[in-house]
Amino acid sequence: MAALLESDPVRKVNQPDFVVNLAYAYETKDALCLVLTLMNGGDLKFHIYNMGNPGFQEPRASFYAAEILCGLGDLHGESIVYRDLKPENILLDDYGHIRISDLGLAVKIPEGESIRGRVGTVGYMAPEVLNNQRYTFSPDFWGLGCLIYEMIAGQSPFRGRKEKVKREEVDRRVLETEELYTHKFSEEAKSVCKMLLTKDVAQRLGCPDGRVLEVKRHPFFRVINFKRLEAGIMDPPFIPDPRAVYL
Template sequence: MFFERFLQWKMLERRPITKYTFRQYRVLGKGGFGEVWACQVRATGMMYACKKLEKTHVKKRRGEAMALNEKQILEALDSRFVVSLGYAYETKHSLCMVLTMMSGGDLKFHIHNIGQPGLDKNRVRFYAAEVCCGIMHLHRKSIVYRDMKPENILLDDNGHIRISDLGLAVRLSEGSLVRGKVGTAGYMAPEVIGHKHYGLSVDWWGLGCLIYEMTAGKSPLRQKGEHPKAAEMERRIQHQPLEFGEKFGKSVKNLCSSLLNKDPSERLGCLASGGKDVQDHRFFRKINFRMLEAGLVEPPFKPDASTFKINH
């Protein structure tokens, strides 16, 4: 009986992956190249998020290399803190990547749309610690993420996070740096804006922006509700000192200041010990990173299932 079932499973594994492998449910989100749908593997009942890249949009915006790059990078990763690629297939009109289902919303929603802007200290610490682990996994693979922002950090049903949307990520050749004004206005590091060559440093700046926004309820160097032009935002990032309000305790203020150092050679995370220096910061003294990486730390917040429920 067991052997028969095993053979059935092996037959299933050998079937080509097509759109008929999945049941499709509602749209979870929309992006520049297409939509993300909730889907279910018919054979196993497992839920995933299917990122559909419309071929016409991809070609129009010359995004073929970007789409292929994201797929190849996802295939190389294996971390509980970064979305995983379960399947990939194409249809007549779309390129489809079937990814980890994250149905608890994104951090931008949690920071700005539930109660007062910002999150409590325990949640800030927990999410920052998990993001730090995700960044370190990417960096061990010589991958620079380059697009750290709250809407790219997703929560699962239990309250754990994963880094998503690796379309702008790039793999560094040994000892090399890259150059390119890539990312989202307001979250790009000074060296990116200044058209300098850079490496892993930009992701630690991104973590600093994320921690600042989770704490303050607004992004650094921008007032709540303010929408400065790109040139003004770039000027502030390169030259304006940070301001910290009353929501910042000593340890989180020090951590943000160290991560948001405008000089990448002095930025926390960019020194000899890399991400270990970030994990050793006193802000994280209550975090057992070994247990966190094993998935044994209980999240301080569980998303309300009804808010982000998938309609079958």
């Protein structure tokens, strides 16, 4: 069932430039095999934490966030909410571009409706998800805020790296506390994170109707030419070494 759930959203994305492609699928006697885009550059979690000091310089974080935003635009355009944005699910290709992977929790929202589901990863689930409220695309904008924060800070917004803390405490922090900002954040980076990590859905950047364009207009993305980015002609800030293994 999980494999069927994952293959369905992947097949429905018409322009998956920033989402893993499903090349084809086949069955064996006891398995359904999905053949996806080969991504040799590793995942963002590895690059954030295992390539020198934790975190990225802001231009690199902005580039990846912009490509993630384009991927969300592709998904939302098909009425699909992703619901599991986290560094492990963002993969780099041979040229340094990213794609969103692992659509196991993605779901199509019926036209004119909202959904409910307490699903996701601890520390990345939006308040409305934790509270089991109805939503449309708002969890993806919260997840983008978590990702931008983690790429810059070198840790997630509601749990320190390697911090031993119970799930209930992390959920409490998400619902009740404000994330902290260090000198690593420019005013633009702090602003976009705070606006995406707004607990009130009605006030969150991009919400309540899933307006990706609204997020693209934030000053944090001022150096991104989205037309060039979507055409694949913007140079990534990091190109994986073909001889390296990013695991």
